[in-house]
Structure formats: C-alpha cells, structure tokens
Amino acid sequence: xxxxxxxxxxxxxxxxxxxxxxxxxxxxxxxxxxxxxxxxxxxxxxxxxxxxxxxxxxxxxxxxxxxxxxxxxxxxxxxxxxxxxxxxxxxxxxxxxxxxxxxxxxxxxxxxxxxxxxxxxxxxxxxxxxxxxxxxxxxxxxxxxxxxxxxxxxxxxxxxxxxxxxxxxxxxxxxxxxxxxxxxxxxxxxxxxxxxxxxxxxxxxxxxxxxxxxxxxxxxxxxxxxxxxxxxxxxx
Amino acid sequence: xxxxxxxxxxxxxxxxxxxxxxxxxxxxxxxxxxxxxxxxxxxxxxxxxxxxxxxxxxxxxxxxxxxxxxxxxxxxxxxxxxxxxxxxxxxxxxxxxxxxxxxxxxxxxxxxxxxxxxxxxxxxxxxxxxxxxxxxxxxxxxxxxxxxxxxxxxxxxxxxxxxxxxxxxxxxxxxxxxxxxxxxxxxxxxxxxxxxxxxxxxxxxxxxxxxxxxxxxxxxxx
Numbered sequence: 001x002x003x004x005x006x007x008x009x010x011x012x013x014x015x016x017x018x019x020x021x022x023x024x025x026x027x028x029x030x031x032x033x034x035x036x037x038x039x040x041x042x043x044x045x046x047x048x049x050x051x052x053x054x055x056x057x058x059x060x061x062x063x064x065x066x067x068x069x070x071x072x073x074x075x076x077x078x079x080x081x082x083x084x085x086x087x088x089x090x091x092x093x094x095x096x097x098x099x100x101x102x103x104x105x106x107x108x109x110x111x112x113x114x115x116x117x118x119x120x121x122x123x124x125x126x127x128x129x130x131x132x133x134x135x136x137x138x139x140x141x142x143x144x145x146x147x148x149x150x151x152x153x154x155x156x157x158x159x160x161x162x163x164x165x166x167x168x169x170x171x172x173x174x175x176x177x178x179x180x181x182x183x184x185x186x187x188x189x190x191x192x193x194x195x196x197x198x199x200x201x202x203x204x205x206x207x208x209x210x211x212x213x214x215x216x217x218x219x220x221x222x223x224x225x226x227x228x229x230x231x232x233x234x235x236x
Numbered sequence: 237x238x239x240x241x242x243x244x245x246x247x248x249x250x251x252x253x254x255x256x257x258x259x260x261x262x263x264x265x266x267x268x269x270x271x272x273x274x275x276x277x278x279x280x281x282x283x284x285x286x287x288x289x290x291x292x293x294x295x296x297x298x299x300x301x302x303x304x305x306x307x308x309x310x311x312x313x314x315x316x317x318x319x320x321x322x323x324x325x326x327x328x329x330x331x332x333x334x335x336x337x338x339x340x341x342x343x344x345x346x347x348x349x350x351x352x353x354x355x356x357x358x359x360x361x362x363x364x365x366x367x368x369x370x371x372x373x374x375x376x377x378x379x380x381x382x383x384x385x386x387x388x389x390x391x392x393x394x395x396x397x398x399x400x401x402x403x404x405x406x407x408x409x410x411x412x413x414x415x416x417x418x419x420x421x422x423x424x425x426x427x428x429x430x431x432x433x434x435x436x437x438x439x440x441x442x443x444x445x446x447x448x449x450x451x452x453x454x455x456x457x458x
Contacts, residue, residue: 004340011325011336018327018365078321082381084289085312086340 001092008088008096013103015073022104026065030108033058034115049200051120052193055112056186059153062108063182064175066101067157071165080165083233090230094158098225101154109146138196141207145192148214152185155221162232188213238301240265240389240420241286243446245295248285255281257444258295263422266415270435271424272449277441279424280320283391286422287317300388313341316387318395322378326367330357330377333366338384351384354410371398376406383410390414392423396430408434 016022037054041047074080083093160177164170188210194200195207241263248256255278263269271279284290286299288308297304302311324333331352338348352358355376366374375398382390390411396404404427411421411434424441425431432438438449 007336007339011328011332014332015325015327073325073327077324077326078319079323079325081289081317081319081321082323082337085287085315085317086337087313087342088340 001089001095004089004092005095005099008093009099009103010096012070012073012097012100016069016100016104021069022066022108026062026069026104027108027111029065030058030062030112031115033061034112035119038119047120051116052190052197052199053186055116055193056149056189058112059105059109059149059189060179060182060186062112063101063105063153063157064178066104066108067154067161067178068171068174070097070101070158071161071170075165075170080233090233091226093233094162094225094229095222097161098154098158098222101158102150105150105154106146109150113142113146135204137204138198141192141204141211142196144211145189145196145207145214148211148218149185149189149192151218152214152221153182155218155225156182156185159221159225159228159232162229163235166235184217185214188217237265239263239298240267240300241422242298243285243296246285246292246297247294248281248290248292250281250290254444255290256285256292259441259444259446261439261446263420265420266418267436268411268415268421268423268434270431270438271422271441271446272426272428272431272438273441278444279441280393282441282446283317283319283393283422283424286311286389287315287391288312289317314387315389315391316382316385317391317393318375318378318382319393322374323381324366324374324377327365329363329365330369330373330380331362333377334380334384337381341385343384343386347386348384351380354383355380355406372400372403375399376403379407379410383414388419390419390421390423392421392425394425394427395423396425396427404430 038047041050074083157178160174160181164173164177167173191210192207192214195202195204195210239262241261243259243261245258245260246256247254247258259282271282273279281290285292285297285304288304288311291308292304299311300314304311323337328336334352334357335348338351352362357376357380361373366377369377375395379395395407399407408430415421423431432452435451438451440447440449
C-alpha cells in the first residue's frame with residue numbers, strides 16, 4: 001500500500017511540477033480571493049473578525065480546484081481503466097493522491113497566510129483596529145490546525161473526487177458533495193485560527209480543542225478513504 | 237484444453253442498455269481472434285468484459301480459468317487492455333509513463349527497456365513529453381506499457397488506429413511474437429484488410445451477439 005502511495009504521490013507531484021497548474025493558476029486564484037475579500041469588507045469592523053472564516057472558505061475553493069485537477073489528469077486519457085487493471089492497491093492510490101494534494105494545499109495555505117498578514121493587518125492598523133497578535137505559540141497552533149484541517153480536506157476531497165470522476169457533471173457535482181461534508185473542518189479550522197489571531201476574547205488555549213476536532217475528522221476521513229476508495233474506483 | 241475465453245449467453249449492461257445480449261465465444265490459447273462489426277455493436281464492451289472491467293449480469297464468463305461473475309478483478313493482473321483511450325499522462329515523458337504502469341505490474345527494468353525498444357520508443361523519443369507526441373506515438377507508448385507487463389491475454393481495441401504503415405507492421409510483428417510466446421490475442425478493428433491477415437478467426441459482433449465467420453480469402457472493402 002505504501003509503495004503504491006509513494007509512486008502515485010510522486011507521479012502526481014511530478015505532473016504538477018511540469019504543468020505548473022498549481023503555481024500559475026491555483027495559487028494566483030487563492031491570492032485574488034484573499035485580496036477581493038479585503039476590498040469587499042469594512043476594515044474597521046468586519047474584515048478582522050471575518051479573517052479566519054474567509055481564509056478557510058478560500059482554502060475550500062482552492063481544494064475544489066486542486067481535486068478537480070487531480071482527477072482530470074486521470075480521466076482525460078482514460079487512465080482510470082489503467083489504474084483498475086494495474087496491480088495498484090486502491091488504498092495506496094487514495095493515500096498517494098491525497099498526499100500529493102496535501103503538499104499542494106499546504107503550500108497554497110502558507111502563501112495565503114502570508115498574504116493575509118500582508119494585506120489584512122496593515123488595513124486593520126490603518127483603520128485603528130487592534131493588529132493581529134502573532135507569537136510562536138500562535139504559529140504552532142496555526143500549523144497544527146492547518147495540517148489537521150488539510151488532512152481532513154484532502155482525504156474527503158480525494159474520496160468524493162473519485163466518486164464524481166465518473167460523472168459527466170463532475171465539475172459541478174464535486175462542490176455539492178464536498179462542502180456539506182467538510183463543514184466541521186471549516187468550523188474547527190476557523191475557531192483555531194481565531195484563537196491564533198486572538199480575535200474576540202479567545203486565547204491560544206481555546207484553539208487546541210478545535211485542533212482535536214480537526215484531528216478526529218482527519219482520522220475518520222483517512223480511514224474512510226482507505227476502506228472505500230477501492231469500491232469507488234470501480235464505479236468511476 | 238480449457239479455453240482462455242469462455243462466454244456462454246453472456247449479458248452485460250451499460251446502464252440499462254444490454255451492450256452484450258447473450259454472447260457465445262470461445263478463444264483458445266495462442267489464437268488471434270478478430271472482432272468485427274459496426275460501431276456500437278458491443279466489441280469494446282466485450283473486450284472490457286474479458287478484462288474484468290464490466291460486470292457480466294447473466295450467463296457464463298470464464299477468462300483464464302477465472303469465473304468473472306465470482307471475481308472479475310482477479311483476472312486483471314493477467315490481461316492487457318489497449319482501449320480507445322491510451323491511459324497516458326500528458327505531462328510525463330514516454331519513459332515515465334511506461335515505467336509507471338509497468339512498475340505497477342512489477343515489471344523489471346530490463347522488461348521495460350525491452351518493451352520500449354521493441355516499439356521504437358528508445359533514444360530521444362523516450363525523453364519526450366507525451367503531450368508532444370503524435371497519435372501513433374501515443375498508441376505505441378500505451379502498447380509499450382502493455383508489452384512490459386507480459387499479459388497472457390491481449391485485448392486490443394483498434395490497435396492500428398493513428399499508426400502509419402511502419403507502425404502497423406510493428407504492431408503485427410509484436411502480436412505474432414507474443415502469440416509465439418504463448419499469449420492469446422483478441423482484437424477489435426475496422427481495418428479489416430490488415431486484421432484479416434493477422435487473425436486466425438473472425439467473429440462478427442452485431443446487436444450484442446457474436447457470430448463466427450469464415451476467414452475471407454480476399455479482403456472485403458472497409
């Protein structure tokens with residue numbers, strides 16, 4: 001299973017490195033979303049409070065693009081048949097595709113986090129609002145939340161990506177399938193990020209239970225993917 | 237000897253449509269069997285049934301001694317299917333594509349190199365991105381991945397499509413060599429002139445059923 005996972009992840013990451021879709025399309029899209037939110041919301045009131053939620057909604061949009069791309073390379077020239085015919089462990093294929101997606105998504109999240117600090121914090125300062133409080137503990141909390149949330153997101157996205165891949169309406173079907181399921185991730189990651197940034201009356205210790213929730217979701221999503229990806233692949 | 241492919245009244249559905257409506261077919265070891273027939277007759281579905289990709293809902297279906305109605309996935313490691321699509325990744329090179337698929341079947345480096353050489357994919361071509369290949373070169377790349385896996389049953393859907401005359405000769409030689417080494421070939425083709433020269437038997441698929449035909453002495457028009 002791990003051998004297959006390594007091979008599939010290496011293949012997917014090599015495809016992304018060559019095509020540069022994540023770098024030239026997905027990442028700019030994420031940054032544009034972050035900037036547009038900054039324009040749309042009032043920096044003196046709404047923007048600061050909404051930052052954690054906006055960040056993770058933008059991550060969900062990026063997830064959709066990344067999952068669609070990940071399965072488009074399989075569907076375009078009928079590679080799914082070859083996957084089924086090859087002696088590839090379906091659980092390994094799931095872990096490999098999810099792993100490659102996680103690497104891309106974490107990279108985009110890091111760039112988005114920098115963009116938020118660059119675009120949102122000065123905007124808030126200019127509006128005379130308390131700036132974000134970023135300490136080492138806050139960074140650790142955010143990294144833990146991001147890793148747990150990303151694991152849950154890519155596991156769910158990969159699972160539903162395989163389910164939607166066989167459909168002619170996969171591009172519009174995928175968000176309908178994924179968004180309701182990852183609602184707990186959006187809630188947990190937003191709470192953890194609020195604690196990271198010290199928004200409202202939250203402290204860092206308020207964020208760790210949310211990380212726990214994210215970790216439980218991630219574990220369930222990965223376990224479900226490992227078990228269910230084979231049957232889903234058969235239907236794709 | 238037990239046939240490699242044994243279908244009796246085999247029914248396969250695509251959605252609610254019976255793509256195979258009671259097919260009878262036996263293919264013996266070392267045969268090259270040509271499936272011919274109009275578009276939509278069920279040739280591709282028949283190949284996919286034999287590859288364990290499509291479920292047989294009624295009748296008997298045994299391939300390489302494996303009952304497909306009990307476990308169709310078990311047959312997959314022994315068959316090689318070249319479908320309408322090539323199953324290639326555009327952003328990988330020829331060598332990376334062949335290696336990825338062949339390694340998944342635990343082919344050795346020597347087998348992979350041999351397969352690529354036999355299809356003229358060594359040298360400069362091996363390092364080219366698949367997105368830059370012609371249709372014929374893509375077909376040869378997909379075939380190289382199949383050759384490296386050394387399947388016992390070759391299932392080929394329009395294997396000559398997109399190939400020039402030299403490429404078609406290459407494929408024919410390859411299939412004859414594979415059969416000489418104990419493999420069995422079932423191919424669907426509309427290129428009847430060439431396929432009749434290659435095949436030991438001809439089966440016409442029409443309306444989801446199989447009808448054995450005599451091998452013509454002179455080739456009919458395409």
